[in-house]
Amino acid sequence: MNRPCPDRRDTIVDYMLGALDARQAEALREHLAECSTCREYLASIRQQSESLIDLGCQIGSGTAARQERVIDALQEIAPAKSRTRLTLPFFSGVLKTAVAAVLVLAAGITIGRWTAPRPVDVEQLRADVESSILASLAPAVREKALAQVDQRLLTALSENDAKLRADLGRQVHEDLCLLAAQSRADSEELVRMKFGELVDLIEAARSTDRQQVAKALDQIRTQTGRGLYTLAVRANDSTADLRN
Amino acid sequence: MDERSDNDLVQASCQGDRTAYAGLVGRHYGEVFLVCLGVLANVHDAEDVAQDAMIKGFERIRQLRQGSQFGGWVIAIARNLSVNLLRGRRSAQKTLGIEPVSHEHPGESDHEDLQWAVAQLPWDLRLPLVMYYFDGQNVKAVAEKLEISTSGVYQKLRTAVKELHDILTTQGDTP
Numbered sequence: 001m002n003r004p005c006p007d008r009r010d011t012i013v014d015y016m017l018g019a020l021d022a023r024q025a026e027a028l029r030e031h032l033a034e035c036s037t038c039r040e041y042l043a044s045i046r047q048q049s050e051s052l053i054d055l056g057c058q059i060g061s062g063t064a065a066r067q068e069r070v071i072d073a074l075q076e077i078a079p080a081k082s083r084t085r086l087t088l089p090f091f092s093g094v095l096k097t098a099v100a101a102v103l104v105l106a107a108g109i110t111i112g113r114w115t116a117p118r119p120v121d122v123e124q125l126r127a128d129v130e131s132s133i134l135a136s137l138a139p140a141v142r143e144k145a146l147a148q149v150d151q152r153l154l155t156a157l158s159e160n161d162a163k164l165r166a167d168l169g170r171q172v173h174e175d176l177c178l179l180a181a182q183s184r185a186d187s188e189e190l191v192r193m194k195f196g197e198l199v200d201l202i203e204a205a206r207s208t209d210r211q212q213v214a215k216a217l218d219q220i221r222t223q224t225g226r227g228l229y230t231l232a233v234r235a236n237d238s239t240a241d242l243r244n
Numbered sequence: 245m246d247e248r249s250d251n252d253l254v255q256a257s258c259q260g261d262r263t264a265y266a267g268l269v270g271r272h273y274g275e276v277f278l279v280c281l282g283v284l285a286n287v288h289d290a291e292d293v294a295q296d297a298m299i300k301g302f303e304r305i306r307q308l309r310q311g312s313q314f315g316g317w318v319i320a321i322a323r324n325l326s327v328n329l330l331r332g333r334r335s336a337q338k339t340l341g342i343e344p345v346s347h348e349h350p351g352e353s354d355h356e357d358l359q360w361a362v363a364q365l366p367w368d369l370r371l372p373l374v375m376y377y378f379d380g381q382n383v384k385a386v387a388e389k390l391e392i393s394t395s396g397v398y399q400k401l402r403t404a405v406k407e408l409h410d411i412l413t414t415q416g417d418t419p
Contacts, residue, residue, distance in 0.1 A: 013402045017383075045409055048358075049377060055355050055362075056378025059287060060274065067273045070295045071266045077299055 004041035005031075012042050016049065101142050108149035111156065246270070254311030257302065265302050272315050273298060275389070276322045278379050282371035283326035285363035293329060297322035319389055323371075330367060361411040369404040372397050 004012060008031060014020050015028050032039050109125065246253060246267030253271075256264030276297055280290035301318040308317055362370060375386045376397075383401070387394045 009406065010402060013405050014398070016405070017398060017401055019383075019398045019402075041409075044413075045405055048405070048409055048412065051355070051358050052362075052373070052377035053380070055358055056278075056374070056380075058355060059281065059378065060278075062287075063274050063277065066277060066291055066294070067269055069291075070269055070273060070298050073295055073299060074262055074265065074269070074302055077302055 002037040002040065004038040005035060008035070008038050009041070012038060013045060016042060016045055097142060104142070104146060104149060108152055111149070111153060249312070250314045251311030254305060254308060254314050257305050265305070268301075268314060268318075269298055272318055275315065275375075275379060276318055278374055279319050279322045279371065279389075280326045281378070282374035283323060283330060283367045285365075285367070285370060289329070290326075293325050294322060297325055300325075316389065327367070357412065357415065361408055361415065364411050365404055365407055369400050369407065372400045373404040373408070376401055 008028070011020065011024070011028050012032075015025060020028065032042065105128075246264070248256075248264070248267065250268065250271070253264045253267045257268065273294065277290055277294040280293040280297070281287060284290050284293065297318060300321055301314075304321075308314060362373070365373070372386050372390060375381050375389065376383065381389070383394050383397045387397045390397065
């Protein structure tokens with residue numbers, strides 16, 4: 001078919017749809033009276049619209065049967081629970097977020113109290129909690145609260161780490177001093193004990209020497225006595241011989 | 245036909261009353277089906293998705309804050325399910341490297357030609373066209389259901405009518 005006037009095409013469709021005001025409609029009718037291709041186009045889209053309505057009726061004729069199938073299918077579906085529950089999706093979501101934020105803050109405060117080196121500023125804490133609860137309506141604040149908790153944990157851990165290092169160093173120093181003192185005492189005791197043993201050995205040796213000397217003197221004395229006796233006997237014998 | 249208002253039927257459905265929900269089905273199924281048809285351009289697909297939408301409506305009816313809004317609520321469910329199905333198919337076809345399945349041109353009768361031509365339109369143009377012509381809704385009602393302005397509906401209808409005419413004319417000119 002011939003194409004309608006390009007600058008009239010939209011207007012013709014709008015005219016068919018009833019979207020033109022009276023003045024625009026009148027202007028188009030004047031044009032249509034003079035332009036056969038535009039009249040033909042209008043007739044064609046009107047025919048198309050009627051066909052669409054017929055098609056809708058044809059498709060819609062099966063609606064009742066489709067409804068019945070849906071209702072039959074519903075019989076197999078578990079019914080909505082009888083308990084009527086007030087569902088407020090928005091506030092429910094906000095409440096969940098607020099509860100989560102409060103729990104996170106409570107955990108952070110508890111950890112902070114355990115690890116804080118100085119007493120908690122109650123006023124500051126209350127202000128923090130109030131502002132955090134109000135701000136918790138936005139998800140970004142929850143992330144902020146988590147970041148705060150992380151920061152507190154890191155601070156607490158770093159403080160504990162420094163304290164632990166100092167305690168450990170002091171303890172090591174004390175242990176080393178104690179070990180040194182014990183070692184010195186043990187050494188002195190050992191020297192004393194060894195010295196005593198040495199003295200005992202010397203004393204024992206001296207005693208043995210004395211006994212051996214005494215024994216030797218006894219032998220000497222005995223032998224000397226025997227020699228004198230023999231000498232005396234012999235001298236006596238010699239004297240007797242001389243007398244004879 | 246149940247004479248109770250949508251709000252009363254919704255309240256009864258919240259208590260597990262299937263009869264009340266059947267009343268809601270009878271009142272709104274036609275629109276739900278046409279929305280599915282408008283997006284999917286296939287009667288069988290539209291029947292399946294419309295049934296899913298009504299069942300989901302029954303399962304989730306306690307989430308509905310105002311019973312009087314049931315119609316728009318269940319239509320929104322139907323439209324989302326239809327669009328998701330359409331996108332899922334296109335995504336699968338793209339992933340698998342399959343050419344989109346074009347509706348076969350039957351060429352048997354005027355209505356089949358027209359149905360085929362309607363299926364060639366983009367779904368966002370087809371949906372207001374189907375609601376306007378198939379269901380006889382006025383532009384204001386279509387705008388409320390689709391949550392767009394009346395001028396937006398007119399613009400989509402104008403484009404849809406022109407493109408549909410071009411498709412049918414080109415197809416008719418083809419030997």
